[in-house]
Amino acid sequence: MENLCADSGFKSTTDGYFATRRSIRKYADKEVDTSLIEEILSLAAKAPTCGNMQLYSVVVTRDSQRKKELAALHFNQPATGAPVLLTICADFARFTRWCRLRDADAAYDNFLSFTSAFADAMILAQQITTLAELRGLGTCYLGTVIYNAPETARLLKLPRMVMPVACLSVGYPAEEGVETERLPLRAWVHDEEYRADSDEEILDLYKTKEEYPANLGYPAENGKANLAQVFAEVRYPRAMNEEFSRKLLEWLDF
Amino acid sequence: MENLCADSGFKSTTDGYFATRRSIRKYADKEVDTSLIEEILSLAAKAPTCGNMQLYSVVVTRDSQRKKELAALHFNQPATGAPVLLTICADFARFTRWCRLRDADAAYDNFLSFTSAFADAMILAQQITTLAELRGLGTCYLGTVIYNAPETARLLKLPRMVMPVACLSVGYPAEEGVETERLPLRAWVHDEEYRADSDEEILDLYKTKEEYPANLGYPAENGKANLAQVFAEVRYPRAMNEEFSRKLLEWLDF
Numbered sequence: 441m442e443n444l445c446a447d448s449g450f451k452s453t454t455d456g457y458f459a460t461r462r463s464i465r466k467y468a469d470k471e472v473d474t475s476l477i478e479e480i481l482s483l484a485a486k487a488p489t490c491g492n493m494q495l496y497s498v499v500v501t502r503d504s505q506r507k508k509e510l511a512a513l514h515f516n517q518p519a520t521g522a523p524v525l526l527t528i529c530a531d532f533a534r535f536t537r538w539c540r541l542r543d544a545d546a547a548y549d550n551f552l553s554f555t556s557a558f559a560d561a562m563i564l565a566q567q568i569t570t571l572a573e574l575r576g577l578g579t580c581y582l583g584t585v586i587y588n589a590p591e592t593a594r595l596l597k598l599p600r601m602v603m604p605v606a607c608l609s610v611g612y613p614a615e616e617g618v619e620t621e622r623l624p625l626r627a628w629v630h631d632e633e634y635r636a637d638s639d640e641e642i643l644d645l646y647k648t649k650e651e652y653p654a655n656l657g658y659p660a661e662n663g664k665a666n667l668a669q670v671f672a673e674v675r676y677p678r679a680m681n682e683e684f685s686r687k688l689l690e691w692l693d694f
Numbered sequence: 695m696e697n698l699c700a701d702s703g704f705k706s707t708t709d710g711y712f713a714t715r716r717s718i719r720k721y722a723d724k725e726v727d728t729s730l731i732e733e734i735l736s737l738a739a740k741a742p743t744c745g746n747m748q749l750y751s752v753v754v755t756r757d758s759q760r761k762k763e764l765a766a767l768h769f770n771q772p773a774t775g776a777p778v779l780l781t782i783c784a785d786f787a788r789f790t791r792w793c794r795l796r797d798a799d800a801a802y803d804n805f806l807s808f809t810s811a812f813a814d815a816m817i818l819a820q821q822i823t824t825l826a827e828l829r830g831l832g833t834c835y836l837g838t839v840i841y842n843a844p845e846t847a848r849l850l851k852l853p854r855m856v857m858p859v860a861c862l863s864v865g866y867p868a869e870e871g872v873e874t875e876r877l878p879l880r881a882w883v884h885d886e887e888y889r890a891d892s893d894e895e896i897l898d899l900y901k902t903k904e905e906y907p908a909n910l911g912y913p914a915e916n917g918k919a920n921l922a923q924v925f926a927e928v929r930y931p932r933a934m935n936e937e938f939s940r941k942l943l944e945w946l947d948f
Binding site for chain 2: 452454455458459460461463478481482483484485486487488490491492493494496497498499500501502503506531534535537538539541542543544545546547548550551552553555556558559562563565566567569570571574580581583586587596597598599602605606620621622623625627628629630631632633634636637639642643645646665666667668669671672673675676677678681682684685688689694
């Protein structure tokens with residue numbers, strides 16, 4: 441926060457933060473105070489939430505043995521080496537228990553309610569990210585939490601109707617992080633109606649990505665003809681998507 | 695942003711913002727410059743995104759006729775009177791088109807990929823919210839966008855694999871907004887494992903909510919015995935949840 445009011449060339453130093461933030465995957469060997477985590481979580485709870493129901497829970501992992509077990513469920517990604525892992529869950533279980541204890545006919549074990557809780561949990565996750573990063577902490581989302589949601593639920597003793605949807609690693613940065621490119625605004629912003637781009641326009645929108653220096657080596661490294669094939673056939677391939685989808689839908693049982 | 699470095703009693707003025715933010719449902723009759731919206735969207739795009747795939751799209755609605763049609767799909771909630779509505783979509787369609795144009799075997803029409811895009815879209819939505827509010831704009835999430843996702847998709851010409859998951863109203867505030875209570879931190883933060891609360895503990899966690907002055911009148915107003923029944927049987931009732939769930943799952947066809 442100390443740099444918040446320094447001269448940075450941006451309209452404000454918070455804009456400077458938003459414009460330059462990077463995910464951090466390597467962390468200093470330094471604990472993050474519990475009081476700091478609690479301060480961040482308290483502030484984050486003021487983020488919008490569906491009907492003020494707060495359809496989320498956060499499990500804080502610091503214990504080294506448990507972290508090891510959790511890391512395995514994240515395919516041991518480097519960011520799991522952080523001092524703190526926050527598993528952020530879509531949670532309609534707590535609210536449902538309250539309703540039932542008050543003789544209310546709660547019916548939240550369905551897909552619509554799941555989407556409400558999912559949205560709530562992600563809003564919270566991003567608010568935590570911003571608050572932590574503004575304090576000089578580094579964070580990284582581990583999207584893998586959804587791949588192994590059933591196993592994560594078992595490890596963290598999550599009851600039914602509590603699904604982990606985001607995991608954030610949190611710690612003091614031991615790297616600068618990598619700057620990544622973004623698509624031009626016109627690729628994803630549509631005026632009044634979703635624009636029907638031609639094939640040429642789609643390829644043009646992804647030109648920056650294909651030509652971004654850090655991306656140039658990936659096709660050859662992965663034995664593929666181009667970057668799109670690296671994404672679709674190596675990083676996020678059909679077999680993996682379809683297998684994990686089946687597993688998740690079976691587990692959620694809407 | 696002008697207040698960003700003023701003395702507010704908080705550790706920093708951004709903390710002051712995070713601690714006191716409120717959703718805004720009434721807006722001044724004043725346009726929001728396109729350049730301001732674009733500035734916010736550009737900065738928001740630096741938020742984390744799954745594998746840097748940017749699995750989202752935003753449709754900007756300003757046209758008064760279309761706004762009226764969109765408002766109807768949001769059950770004409772007051773916030774739909776805002777000068778700008780941003781419909782934020784989980785979008786794997788654009789990425790899939792790029793992959794296919796590059797002869798890559800893209801398989802993203804499944805539940806796992808949907809959750810990745812959903813998460814991406816919500817992270818973006820919350821980053822937009824924070825950036826807009828830090829600029830003095832008021833915002834409100836319209837969660838109803840998911841209830842009528844198929845109809846919204848038709849209105850905004852969203853192709854298959856583009857699902858609206860958040861709608862934000864944006865404009866200059868014409869009200870202060872309502873301060874809402876939050877559960878105590880221990881209600882939703884769990885240390886190492888999800889805590890198995892007793893019935894008494896659950897009721898204790900919801901005490902603040904039940905006793906919050908603004909909530910006291912709701913049971914009588916709605917002919918219910920308590921606040922939980924207002925939520926479960928009036929605001930978010932079984933028939934509605936189950937009907938919209940069926941509609942959505944049929945439409946998504948995982």
